[in-house]
Amino acid sequence: MSQNRIFSIESCIELKFNDSETRDISYNSFIPEIEKLQTNRAKVLVEKKNSNILNFKIESNDITAFRASINEIINFGKIIENTINITEIS
Template structure:
């Protein structure tokens, strides 16, 4: 396969939280992990949006890198969900 980029995948995922406090805890929890994600093939950006929303922006050079970025978000979400269930 050629090393030239023939396409670029851009996507965003938005997570809606019950309140801004849970959104902020989630944001601060994932922030160190997000800073450590280094890849030449994919970029993952996270930002607070609206009152209770968290949005992830993904830009990937190939489908495998895109899937890896999606998996990072899913894994983080599952861990955070489990922690919330324990606290409640």
């Protein structure tokens, strides 16, 4: 991140799944989206952790970019949750 800023923000978000298969499907679904989250103002990295966790690391130069990154992860989580709910009903 840029050293010209007064501060930077770093944060981690973990999504915990019931099983590794759902985690892997979610990971593979998010990978194509990760590129659009890489900007000069913010970076988002995602990695598999343990057998059932996706770990998102956010590095941002400003609050607005940080919030946008958080919102993308939240929206992704909602999509996963809705998809799981639909498949359980079927």
